[in-house]
Amino acid sequence: MQERNSRKYSQIGVAILFLLLVACGGHQTEGQTQPETANGQEAALQGKSASALSERTAGMRAGQVVYDQYCATCHQTNGDGVPNLNPPLAKTDYVTGDKERLIRIVLNGSNEGLEVNGMVYSNAMPAHSFLSDEDVANVLSYIRNSFGNHADTVSVDEVRQVRATLE
């Protein structure tokens, strides 16, 4: 019995190890390519972002629709914001950094005069809690991967969790 069990466990262990290897292998194939030339690197990056993009195109496309409707007036279509009034979304840790903080700002709004890249912006950002979790996830995935930003996407679950702490 013990022997059978231990064999069973070792079989499970092998299976898990195998799965891990496959999974890691998959990752490695993507990250492993380390071409020596700059061109090769660029091609690899393009390949990577293309595959990454193809995975989340639907969400990001939906996110862009949300962006154009609710965000672009103030933050501008290029994500640069408006000097002194509305902060930029490009090249700022507020967008590409802590996802919880970012989700919180969208749901709650912000009227604290946050300093973004050394500048303070005067307009109040309204709460966008009327957006669905999916809309918030999509628009944040969009802005985290637009305007020169590259960051992981935001999931519906992550938005749901933050919303639960607010309500």
Added chain:
Amino acid sequence: MANQLKSNWFLACITACVFVSCSEGGHRISADADNVGLALPEGFGALKVADSVGAARHIAVNSKGDVFVKLQRAVDGKGIIVLTDTDGDGRADEQTGFGDYGGTGIFIKDNFLYASSNSEVFRYALDENQRVTNPEAPDTIITGLIDRRQHNSKSIALDGAGNIYVNIGAYSNVCQEKDRTPGSPGMQPCPILDSAGGIWRFKTDGIRQTYGDGQRYATGLRNVVGLDWNQEAGALFVMQHGRDNLHDFYPELYAEGVGIDLPSEAMYRLSEGADAGWPYIYYDHHQKKKIVNPEYGGDGKQEGGADALDPVVAFPGHIAPNALLFYTGDMFPARYKNGAFVAFHGSWNRAPDQQGFMVAFVPFENGQPSGDWEVFADGFAGIDTIAAPGDARHRPCGLAQGPDGSLYVSDDVGGTIYRIVYAGAK
């Protein structure tokens, strides 16, 4: 002879090499070959007094021709920059500064320089050379004005009768319960109006005056950045920044196209006790009516504000009038005398084609507009299509008149100070 003169001037314009005589000391100053990139009416030229001085908000020129520039933020402890032209070529060759605070307002009157932070107004005495005698120890004439970031610049104007007028902008878009939130109703009455959303009047020689020491001179003004006393009319004129978000919050009422042009950026002639109607109404220059704001139940057509002022001039929406100056100089042709120059900062909510990075002119007679507004100086942005305001290389923000009648324009992006001169036949 007249024709020959005319054609000579035409040639001068073609070669973009406009020479003008400077009234001070008989020096001849010339416009820059490219008029600093500006498009101007025939006979006018522009030269660059200085660039990269910082975020140049309002400006004032003393009777010696020194330019005082108020910076939005102090740089190296200097919030006021003084530009001096020592060799008489019209361009600054000496730059000093003082005043460890950012802000917008600056004004010179009767041997005093006035400058504002976002909550106070300071007064500096000028000596016989019109230089500041006490740069580190001004009188604080007004203090304690509300600053909640939004619309916090305190623009100033004087009437020459011992009064200073200060804009206190509303810290809100349209006084909703929740600012800038779609669907949030407008507060009735708007509680902001007791301490902001209007023009307050104080004494120029008072010390540490605050709300209780002054009067709310006019109310119902969302935010005024450009204002000036019109000597001919004996009245204060102001340029209001109209509300945002009509077309994007209410697309069903304000279709793109016309909606994006509303509300008007309005010029008002004020008198004591005047009410321009914010936040309850706005002005629509297409319908030529005062319309109830949708946050107060309006539908884009319902008229309101029976007792509210009508504007004296209505400009397209969102183009952000940041300075107003009534021209009293003698350099420009007669039609410009006593007329209004308005510096527009340019829009941010008219995407995809932002507008209005220019200086406009409105002719006046007997203290009233006598013709339509026109573009006077354009080309500040340096690009044709401006998708976002951050793309503009320069944005007009302040205006001042020099002792010779030159018109100075400041730019709070590139920190350029322009000087516009007239060299054509009058």
